[in-house]
Amino acid sequence: MRPDRHHNAPDGPVARSRYERERAARLSAETLLEAKSRELYEANQRLTEQAKNLELGIAERTREVEEAAYARVLAEAANDAKSSFLASMSHEIRTPLHGVLGMMSALESTRLSSEQRDLLEVMKEAGYVLRTVVNDILDLSKVEAGQLELSYAAFYLPNVLKSLKQHYGLSAASKGLTLMFDADQSCDCWLLGDEFRLRQVFANLLSNALKFTAHGTIFLEARVRQEAHGVYCLDVRVEDTGLGLSNFARDRLFKPFAQADPKVAHRFGGSGLGLTITRRICHLMGGAITLDGEEGKGTVAQFQVRLKGAEPPEARVQCADLVGAEALLRAQSWTILVVDDSAVNRKVVAQYLKRYKVTVLEAEDGAQAVELWRQVQPDFILMDINMPVMGGIAAALRIREEARERSEPRVPIVALTANAMSHQVNDYLNAGLDAHIAKPVGRAELVRVIGSFLSRKPARP
């Protein structure tokens, strides 16, 4: 039988005991509800308190995060300020240094007593060290600002190796060391990349090897491997029989301003920036660099960089050698226009070129340069970029445009400036400049560049 829930209770009076029970039940229910509602109220109070504390906590945390972010911004700004100070100081130092080195070079070709010549030699040595340090600092500030960029141009790897061998071979011989290069057939190739930066990597390892080796041999091995998608991996090993490295030194060497041993700084000099920059360059070129070797048993430095292959430019004369360029400059008379607002800089170039059959014309700004170009049609223009009245880029654009209108031959224009950031260099090339040389420039480099352009030119009637 299913119970009937709606069975009616009989009408009529209710028993006293039932009434008492119902009342007792109601009272106990009320007491329970009262306690429950107090519990609820208290729980609610606690919750409100917790919510308040939570909000305070969040506000506190937010404040801390904001403070940390602010502190970071300050620290970054300070670091940026340091980097930009270093960069601008280096730039400011480079320009007068260019003048000093140039004048020393010029002084060398004057009549000097042997004592004066010795003094000049020391001055030159010191000047070149200073130039390296300034360049390193400028490069490091670019590394720290993430602004070390690569430019891309085709270059012939054997030329790079040949000139390194020439340059460092002399230094090695003067220290009584043997410098051996082993570059096999695989290195006979054209590559697309930043030749200047690649040379810097080689130069850093070779100059370190020379610096820290007193007796024996420095051995450089280079190999090129073809990888997928037209990429070539250049593998280089530089071994010496010098001081070698302690474990401690190996860890420290890639850090900026660190040298293996503080004593080294006194004994051998150097800014301690070279490897930091070198490593960054290797990374940018898709490679790496490692140092190995035991203390007292020589050092083995190895690096790889990855570069695209390049077609050999047809018209390009592989003018790596100074002798050829000098011969060309002596073979016939040339007119070279030097554009620079600094009289010292113009004078440096004029001094460099004095020994050749070169007529140097000078212009103080872009407007004068355009005017002189119209009148004289020089064989080559060396153009500063930042100048009053009209800058180098505007002048180059004007010259290119007018030459096109009048169908005149294209004159080589090469920028000579202290603004050596890659993106700036790319701007120059886009504006119709043919190449870029960073100040301060040495005579040999300047002559090589001029020679490489003039050799493509049909001789003047």
Next chain:
Amino acid sequence: MKGVIFVELLRMAEAHAGEALVDEVLDGLTLASGGAYSGIGSYSCGELFSLVEAFSKRLDMPEPDLQKAFGHWMFSHFLENYGEFFADKKTAFDMLASIEGEVHVEVRKLYPDAELPKFETYQVSETEMTMIYKSARPLEFFCLGLIEACLVHYGTAGRITPQQRSGDDGAHMVFSIGLDAA
């Protein structure tokens, strides 16, 4: 034990046998609560068994039958007051399977101190289910009544075979539920 069980037991007794009989039974027992139960209170479990025993005698109805009838009564109470639990269950097995993991979870939220029985269900096939009931209190026939009412509610005919498994205190019962093929 939650007061709602006591209140509903008395309501069922009143519905069946009238207030006078219920009053008589209550007056005849010595209960700590004095028989004054409210739905929101909690009372000693022993009082429930005293009441069941007394009603059984007074109505001349075996205790298992009374427990079972109370199971049916409580099922109707649950259905009327907590319809939301039934709304999304399509079959009696769905409902039975949801007691432990769903209904009891909600009960514990409201009454953290509630001592609830354990229901394990194993559905063997579409028409067979094994339900294991474990409780500190011997209310297995009350449980049987609830299962029966559940089948009735879902319009499912079937057999429920209870099997005692107890050795220790309380109840341990296995219900084998077989539904008639549709």
